[in-house]
Amino acid sequence: MSAIESVKLTSEDTLVILDQTLLPGEIVYRTLTTQEDVWQAIVALQVRGAPAIGIAAAYGAYVELVRHPYVTVAELRQTFANVKAYLLSSRPTAVNLAWALERLEKIVQQPRANVEDVLQAVRTEAEAIRTEDAQVCEVIGRHALTLLKKEDGILTHCNAGGIATAKYGTALAPLFLGNEQGYSFRVYADETRPLLQGARLTAWELQQASIDVTLICDNMASIVMQQGKIDAVLVGCDRVAANGDTANKIGTSGLAILANHYGIPFYVCAPTSTIDWSCQTGADIEIEERSGKEITDSWYEQPMAPPAVKTYNPAFDVTDNALITAIITEHGIVRPAYKENLAEHLQLT
Numbered sequence: 001m002s003a004i005e006s007v008k009l010t011s012e013d014t015l016v017i018l019d020q021t022l023l024p025g026e027i028v029y030r031t032l033t034t035q036e037d038v039w040q041a042i043v044a045l046q047v048r049g050a051p052a053i054g055i056a057a058a059y060g061a062y063v064e065l066v067r068h069p070y071v072t073v074a075e076l077r078q079t080f081a082n083v084k085a086y087l088l089s090s091r092p093t094a095v096n097l098a099w100a101l102e103r104l105e106k107i108v109q110q111p112r113a114n115v116e117d118v119l120q121a122v123r124t125e126a127e128a129i130r131t132e133d134a135q136v137c138e139v140i141g142r143h144a145l146t147l148l149k150k151e152d153g154i155l156t157h158c159n160a161g162g163i164a165t166a167k168y169g170t171a172l173a174p175l176f177l178g179n180e181q182g183y184s185f186r187v188y189a190d191e192t193r194p195l196l197q198g199a200r201l202t203a204w205e206l207q208q209a210s211i212d213v214t215l216i217c218d219n220m221a222s223i224v225m226q227q228g229k230i231d232a233v234l235v236g237c238d239r240v241a242a243n244g245d246t247a248n249k250i251g252t253s254g255l256a257i258l259a260n261h262y263g264i265p266f267y268v269c270a271p272t273s274t275i276d277w278s279c280q281t282g283a284d285i286e287i288e289e290r291s292g293k294e295i296t297d298s299w300y301e302q303p304m305a306p307p308a309v310k311t312y313n314p315a316f317d318v319t320d321n322a323l324i325t326a327i328i329t330e331h332g333i334v335r336p337a338y339k340e341n342l343a344e345h346l347q348l349t
């Protein structure tokens with residue numbers, strides 16, 4: 001798989017991100033030095049993918065914290081509260097953002113002798129979030145690989161690859177790992193309108209890894225399933241409710257309905273950091289709505305739609321748990337009934 005890192009913290013306490021909006025044409029890294037830089041990069045999807053957003057937020061909070069002078073730890077805690085609230089407002093659906101900032105908040109609240117000790121502990125925790133994510137993704141990949149056969153046709157949506165995480169990705173992790181072990185998957189990548197994460201990012205990442213990838217438009221998913229080209233659908237996720245309902249990139253629930261119709265297994269790869277126990281069902285998940293300009297103005301020089309046409313641009317949809325064959329976490333493979341089995345899987349009952 002590509003060795004490219006999507007998010008890293010420098011020794012000068014700046015955050016460097018790979019600008020994913022420019023891929024696959026250009027590989028450009030951007031240096032972010034303030035919370036405003038980080039907020040803007042997340043909103044613009046320069047850094048994207050639920051786990052990568054969480055890592056960027058953790059590093060971003062640290063980068064902002066170290067910019068300020070503090071006399072007391074209490075002052076630092078107040079600054080952290082402000083930074084947390086601000087970064088949380090960047091994207092509402094990917095729960096890893098809140099999850100990462102809450103991890104840092106626990107560190108900030110722990111008793112420590114002085115400001116320097118708190119800052120060092122925050123840096124260490126932010127680094128741990130990134131290191132753990134790479135480990136978690138690799139283990140998810142190993143578990144998911146046990147569900148696949150050597151020459152399977154795989155359909156995936158959006159981009160849940162290495163650049164959406166610290167390394168390996170979630171839904172693409174089994175493909176990278178299988179490829180290293182001599183599997184010869186045939187992968188179909190949905191282009192993923194309106195922002196083309198599938199075309200620009202997934203097709204690129206898989207090509208870089210010499211994995212057989214075929215790009216299709218989103219509305220071609222049915223025909224490739226009908227023609228017997230697809231043995232499994234693999235997707236990532238932005239938030240999983242306690243009952244297994246799963247928010248992922250817009251178009252995912254339609255794929256799940258199609259997969260169900262054609263009797264094709266539909267797998268969700270989900271680090272446990274993406275499970276939100278405070279959401280009982282998918283109805284509790286806030287769905288980000290983005291500018292209609294993404295639909296009307298994104299890709300062609302000539303207008304893509306008539307002027308002033310009304311648009312509706314939800315960035316995610318929720319797949320009903322009944323359509324999900326299994327959810328794969330770093331702890332293994334969970335099958336229905338999710339409400340009971342997810343909690344048991346994570347030993348919460």
Ligand SMILES: CSC[C@H]1O[C@H](OP(=O)(O)O)[C@H](O)[C@@H]1O
Binds near residue numbers: 050165170235236250
């Ligand atoms: C590894 S999770 C990737 C996840 O992120 C995507 O959304 P976005 O590009 O808007 O950040 C999508 O829903 C993917 O499954």
